[in-house]
Amino acid sequence: MATLVILRxxxxxxxxxxxxxxxxxxxxxxxxxxxxxxxxxxxAATGIQFQALHTSMLQRAxxxxxxxxxxxxxxxxxxxxxxxLNERHYGALxxxxxxxxxxxxxxxxxxxxRRSFETVPPLLKHVSQDRRYDQFGAHxxxxxxxxxxxxxxxxxxxxxxxxxxxxxxxxxxxxxxxxTLRALIKYLDHVADADISKVEVANGEPIRYDFDDRLHVLAxxxx
Numbered sequence: 001m002a003t004l005v006i007l008r009x010x011x012x013x014x015x016x017x018x019x020x021x022x023x024x025x026x027x028x029x030x031x032x033x034x035x036x037x038x039x040x041x042x043x044a045a046t047g048i049q050f051q052a053l054h055t056s057m058l059q060r061a062x063x064x065x066x067x068x069x070x071x072x073x074x075x076x077x078x079x080x081x082x083x084x085l086n087e088r089h090y091g092a093l094x095x096x097x098x099x100x101x102x103x104x105x106x107x108x109x110x111x112x113x114r115r116s117f118e119t120v121p122p123l124l125k126h127v128s129q130d131r132r133y134d135q136f137g138a139h140x141x142x143x144x145x146x147x148x149x150x151x152x153x154x155x156x157x158x159x160x161x162x163x164x165x166x167x168x169x170x171x172x173x174x175x176x177x178x179x180t181l182r183a184l185i186k187y188l189d190h191v192a193d194a195d196i197s198k199v200e201v202a203n204g205e206p207i208r209y210d211f212d213d214r215l216h217v218l219a220x221x222x223x
Contacts (some may be wrong), residue, residue: 008181008202010029012027066175087177088147117196176197
């Protein structure tokens with residue numbers, strides 16, 4: 001049996017300001033740092049010893065990871081960073097205020113862009129690739145993504161990097177983003193495409209999964 005804990009990063013500047021973010025690299029707010037510490041304290045209370053941590057290549061998740069590891073006194077464990085755990089890319093919406101966009105296109109359209117599984121947001125005309133992704137080759141950063149697209153880029157990381165460690169009985173900690181964690185929850189909980197819009201993942205709220213030796217979920221708990 002092994003345990004997985006997943007956690008959305010603490011409040012970012014973009015969360016605070018109600019801005020579409022995606023792959024844009026924004027810092028945590030002071031509140032976000034506090035949320036990360038509290039999340040770490042909640043995880044520490046479980047006594048779980050992790051063998052590895054997985055996070056994205058964006059600072060809001062990386063800083064949250066470090067604050068959590070400090071709070072649980074496990075800064076020594078291996079940390080793995082992957083673009084596959086990055087937030088869903090909101091395309092041409094990124095950097096725009098959500099309320100202002102809603103005023104322009106209407107509540108229903110904004111809801112579809114944000115919560116549906118298959119709908120792709122307006123795409124960027126072009127992408128200037130960030131140097132942090134150069135090691136993965138050209139065209140890693142998309143021009144925009146639906147949640148379905150983010151789901152399919154996330155799953156290979158689960159299959160190749162997280163699931164094998166869990167099958168070996170090694171507890172894993174994942175600190176990522178709202179949409180990519182919704183995608184992972186969809187997979188783990190077998191959520192239907194039509195129902196994923198109802199799944200929310202709050203900032204700084206750890207979710208624990210306990211698995212059997214075949215990675216069937218035995219229990220799920222919000223800490």
